[in-house]
Amino acid sequence: MSTPNQVLASAAQLHQAQLTKPQGSLGKLEELAIWFAARSNSAMPARLQPAIVVFAADHGVAAEGVSAFPAEVTGQMVANFVAGGAAISVLAREAGASLSVVDVGVASNYAVTAGSSAQLFRVPVRAGTANLRLEPAMSEQECNKAWAIGVGSAQEGLVRSKTLLIGGEMGIGNTTAAAALICALTDIDPIDIVGLGTGITAQSRENKVQVVKDALARARAAGAVTAKDWLMQVGGLEIAALAGFYTGAAEAGIPALLDGFITTAAALVAVKNKPEVADWLLASHCSDEKGHRHALAALQLEPILQLGLRLGEASGAALTLPLIQSALALHRDMATFSSAGITTK
Incomplete structure (x- = not known):
């Protein structure tokens, strides 16, 4: 590297x-x-040539009532990305960045329209993860496969002469998985990491905290030790792909711009697995999600912006692009x- x-x-x-x-x-x-x-x-x-790659997958833990939206929204939003109607679609166009969407585990069926504004790659490892509160989110083989898809996406950026890689995510329930990973890898209590995600109530957040505590206890009892162990136990397919994406970017010598809470959790996995990856990471912003600042601190990264965002999709990173381009100009x-x-x- x-x-x-x-x-x-x-x-x-x-x-x-x-x-x-x-x-x-x-x-x-x-x-x-x-x-x-x-x-x-x-x-x-020179002026950066950015590529935005949004990884999408579903989460079995959504059955625990941890999100304000139903699971089928994941697939519906993938269709929205491809059609050009999502926030990241608008921001990618505005910034002159290429946009692609990688389905690594969307559980529901969705249709995309012709003449799309983003490339869609359907490479599902499985139809969403298992419920991480009750069992491992994925097998070791599934985790490695999702990771390899992310590495391949970064390598594609090198082939296309991209000089900045930006990872995004979509997956109902993924703030729960990200919170569990950050807790596991930083030893911070879930009460200080678990946030409101898509806009759940305070009561629902209490349930979400308990779900994360239960998942951590189960995974610890199962023998989780390494970053990849924890990823397999309490992570998500899109989070595994993002961790591979950041690792692949570092191996290719391409800077990677982090987005919000979920992408930072993935970056933390990548860095715990291979510390050299940290040299290639830049934090775009600190989101309004409760534990994001703790995850950034664990990576020793200082965010460029703080705008109270909590959308994900790579939207915060895309908003930072004009500022970075101006700095280089x-x-x-x-x-x-x-x-x-x-x-x-």
């Missing part, structure tokens, strides 16, 4: 010091430019004190 190029980072930092502005006056934008320089082949990174196109004939301080 390649590592960030610190020589290019130093060159980018030196270039920033020569631009026609007080040093450090562009704050986080300067840091972003240097971060991307270390992960490109130039101290002056400023780095490339601003004059230096020397070229502009301006006296330095």
